[in-house]
Amino acid sequence: MAVLRNDVAPQDTTLEASPVEEPYSIYTKHEKWFIVTMVAIAGFYSPLPANIYFPAIPTLAIEFGESIEALNQSVTTYLIFQGVSGGCASTMALGMGVCGDITVPEERGGFVGFFNLGPMLAPCIGPAIGGVLSENLGWRSIFWFLVIMAAVCFLLIWLFLPETLRAIAGNGALPMSGIHRPLVPLVGPKGKRPAGMATAPRKKGPINPFPIFALPDIVIALLFTGVVYAVNYTVTSTISSAFADVYPWLSETVLGLSYLPTGLGMILGSTFVGKLLDWDYARIKKQLAETGSLSDFPKERARLRTMPAHLVIFVMALVGWGWAVETKTHMAAPLVLQVLLGWTSISILNTTMTLNVDILQKRSSAATACTNLVRCLLAAVLVSVIERMTGRLGYGWTYVLLGAICLLMLPLMYVVMKFGPQWRRKREEKDEF
Incomplete structure (x- = not known):
């Protein structure tokens, strides 16, 4: 009997000493998809106003007696103010912060990719909607549509989106009240805190995002992403005017629909690269x-x-897209190339933004806000001069030049892969960011 008692005691002690590991997030896979879908819908409306009226640009130029270059100046002004007014149009930064709050690195690539579909599809689907509205109801209907859809989006968020900020909600198990609790709590705790599941709220980080610009690996990623995004945005902003010039028989509706191949490429690319990022992470x-x-x-x-x-x-x-438009080839050629542009552009964006969230998980929203600032400013500069460039160099040589600039950015990625771990470890040792 004594032997039996001696055998049991150590086992009991071991069991009592084993702590229950708290989950990073209490949300199930389905609940995470619901939350990310909600913020992706919100992210869709941030860039939509800057793109939805692209098919109407030729019509607006005629109606107001202005050149397309002058109208592009208004697009540039809008992009600048959109970057400055981050407090009113920060859905992309907030959405990326949500992804960092509820996902672990092994699954983050897929969720970040899906979220980015919202803000990145807007420049593709928006013109298709704008073309149909402008041709059938007049260009003013575009802006009434924006008002109505923004109200619907606000209502959905108000009703269903839970608070995920870890400084407030912890791992999601803490019951929320007031403005932090959705009117209809479909996901997360409905009332009493689940025993042993809650993680205490994290200490709030600094509000100022600009110290991030002092981090060399982050700055390199921001510059790389910003240049590629800005160059890709020049294609988006010139599709309507270029196609109207090269294929003058196209209606506004068809001009709008010509943006859809880019959207298709983004859907395919986002799905593929999300799975690839998760697979690579798990494999290594x-x-x-x-x-x-x-x-x-x-x-x-x-x-x-x-x-x-x-x-x-x-x-x-x-x-290829530049020369296809320059040589006035069959319309199928630039449309097919737009699928590739959509695929690769969102793959690049998802990759760098997923890395930024991994490196700065506590400040993922701030990192995304800095990304938006850089890419919007660079896009504003290029959009303001793209008509002048294509007018003097032609579409072919313009995009040869812009493509060469993008290729010059490639060595920066090898710099991050080689020196990034050293820079990151130094910050971790000092407990910075």
């Missing part, structure tokens, strides 16, 4: 787990491994 983590060196996990290499291929394909499609 498994390899390191076998050697017992997970403390030196190379986040940069896990995320950026496929970046060179994405960029090269993007540049090839970009140059």
Whole structure:
């Protein structure tokens, strides 16, 4: 009997000493998809007003007696003010913060990719909607549509979106009240806190995002993403005017529909690269787990491994699109190339933004806000001069030049993969960011 008692006691002690590991987030997979879908819908409306009236630009130029270049100046002004008024149009930064709050790195690529479909599809679907509205109801109907849809989006968020900020809600198990609790709480705790499941709220981080610009790896990623986005945006902003010139028989509706191939490419690219990012992360983590060196996990290499291929394909499609328009080939050629442009551009954006969330998980919204600031400013500059460039150089040589600029950015990714882990470890040792 004594032997039996001696055997049992250590087992009981071991069981009592084993703590229950708290989950990073209490939300189920389906609940996470619901939350990310909600913020993706909100993200869709941030860039929509700047793109929905593109098919109506030729009509507006005639009605107001202004050149397309002058109208592009108004687009540039809008982009600048949209970047400055981040407090009113920060849905992309907030949405990326939500992704960082509720996802772990092994699944983050897929969720970030799906979220980015919202703000990135708006420049593609928006013109299709604008073309139909402008041709059938007049260009003013475009802005009434924006008012109505913004009200619907606000209502959905007010009713269903839960608070996810970890400084307030912890891992999601803490019951919320007041403005932090949705009117109809479909996901998360409905009332009493689940025992043993709640993580205490995290200490709030600094509000000022600009110190992020002092981090070399983040600045390199911001510059790379901003240049590629700005170059890709020049294609989006010139499709309507270029196609109206090269294919003058197209109606406003068809001009709007010509943006859809880019949207198709973004849907395909976002789905593929999200799964690829998650697979790469899990594969490298498994390899390191076998050697017992997970403390030196190379986040940069896990995320950026496929970046060179994405960029090269993007540049090839970009140059091809320019020459297809320049030589007035069959309309199918630039449309097919737009699928590739959509695929690769969102793949590049999703990759760098997922890496930023991994590196700055506590400040993912701030990192995304800085990304938006850089890419909107660069896009504003290029949009303001693109008509002048295509007028003097032609579409072919203009996009050869812009493609070359993009290729010059490629070595920066190798710099991040080589030196990024060192910079990150130094910050972690100092407990910065």
